[in-house]
Amino acid sequence: MRNLLRSSALVTLIVLTVVIQVLVTRYYPRFFLDLPLLSVLYLTIAKEDLLWTVCAGTAVGFLQDSLSSGPLGISGFTKILIGCLAYMTNAVIAVDRVTTRWGMLFIASLLGAFLFLGLRIMFLNRNEMIDGTRILLSGLVNASVGLPLFYIFDKLFQSTNE
Amino acid sequence: MKQFFKSRREWILLVIVLFAHLVLLSTRLNSSKDTPLIRSWAMEVIAPTLKRFVGSVSYLSRIWYGYVDLRNVREENRILSSQAEDYRRMIIAYEEKIKELRRLEVLSELELNLTLPHIRARVIGGDPTQWYGSRILDQGLDAGITKDCAAIIADGVVGRIVQVSKKSSILQLITDFDSGVGVLLENSRAQGVLKGEGRGAAFVEYIGSNEKVVVGEKVLTSGLDQIYPKGLLVGYVISTSPSKQVFQKIDVTISANVQKLEEVLVLKKEAQS
DSSP: OHHHHHHHHHHHHHHHHHHHHHHHHHHOTTOOOOHHHHHHHHHHHHHOOHHHHHHHHHHHHHHHHHTSSSOTTHHHHHHHHHHHHHHHHHHHSOTTSHHHHHHHHHHHHHHHHHHHHHHHHHHSOOOOOOOHHHHHHHHHHHHHHHHHHHHHHHHHHHHHHO | OHHHHHHTHHHHHHHHHHHHHHHHHHHHSSOOSSOOHHHHHHHHHHHHHHHHHHHHHHHHHHHHHHHHHHHHHHHHHHHHHHHHHHHHHHHHHHHHHHHHHHHHHHHHHHHHHOOSOEEEEEEEEOOSSSSOOEEEESOOGGGTOOTTOEEEETTEEEEEEEEEOSSOEEEEETTSTTOEEEEEETTTOOEEEEEEOSTTEEEEEEEETTSOOOTTOEEEEOSTTSSSOTTOEEEEEEEEEOOSSSEEEEEEEESSOGGGOOEEEEEOHHHHO
């Protein structure tokens, strides 16, 4: 019962992050934070189960692509791959410390952006410019906001578990 | 005799003093120009004392009333602060309403002048990824919106519908990397394709290098893409980069502020065709 409750809470979290992202970008189109990516990374670390990472990445990616003008699958692919990399990193070095967590979030954000844009260029034959400053800024924001957010999620889901 | 004076000493003193007063009074009645020395002394002695006393009383009275007032003022301040907060909130709400009414007024004017059938839609969401320029609209198939319907506001073209469900649709902005709009330049009538560059900017390609393009020239829809009706304002030329190649690149500023969209008019597809 507890597991079911916790799992439901995590699924709600996934949906909520996408909804919040859509609402915030409606008012602030230049919102650098990628909440859905952070939710997938959190699930990867919290559950330590690759199946969860794949499911969460698929769900988040599907939701994001459905609500954007891009083709279906591109966000899902990115999220799953980044989630898997985070999973492997977590297996090798436990990302419990603040600095390692920050580093993991920063690198995951950069890799996610490059992967996404790379896929667009390769598969959709787009000649878009890669805005390095924006990607870097996005990485910094994601890593810096992700840390307190993970802490809140930890507290939230620990209490759900109790 | 001696005994008589001794026993009535006080009375005698009283009479003497009263008499002295009468004498004093009678001597000073006619010469009241100067203040008598005795009165002056009395005043000098008494006045400061009185002054201090009255000052103290006033001071204490002020403290007391200040305290009493303070108690009332604190309560009054709390009520006024609460009222001020309410009024501030009301003003913000009214300002928002006024802004919305102005926007709707502009949109209504456009609707009145627009001969094409259209649907008014509200922007309810932004782009969930950071990499597309798209918006979610609150109208979909039920309202008559289909894929490739053009969306405009009073300032010009903003984009086209790329995904549609029963109750909502997704608008691709003309500044999106994937966007392409058939355009022509107002003066030279040269035709090209407007491509998005993200971040509210766009450029026109496929216009020959021999075409003379003037900065500030209007960029209008050509209608050749079968999506946007001909003659709608898209933006203005901000710079050209002539080259020795076949085509030149023309940078365009979009006339509509696509980053701050709130309501749009979606032109029905069957009407355009």
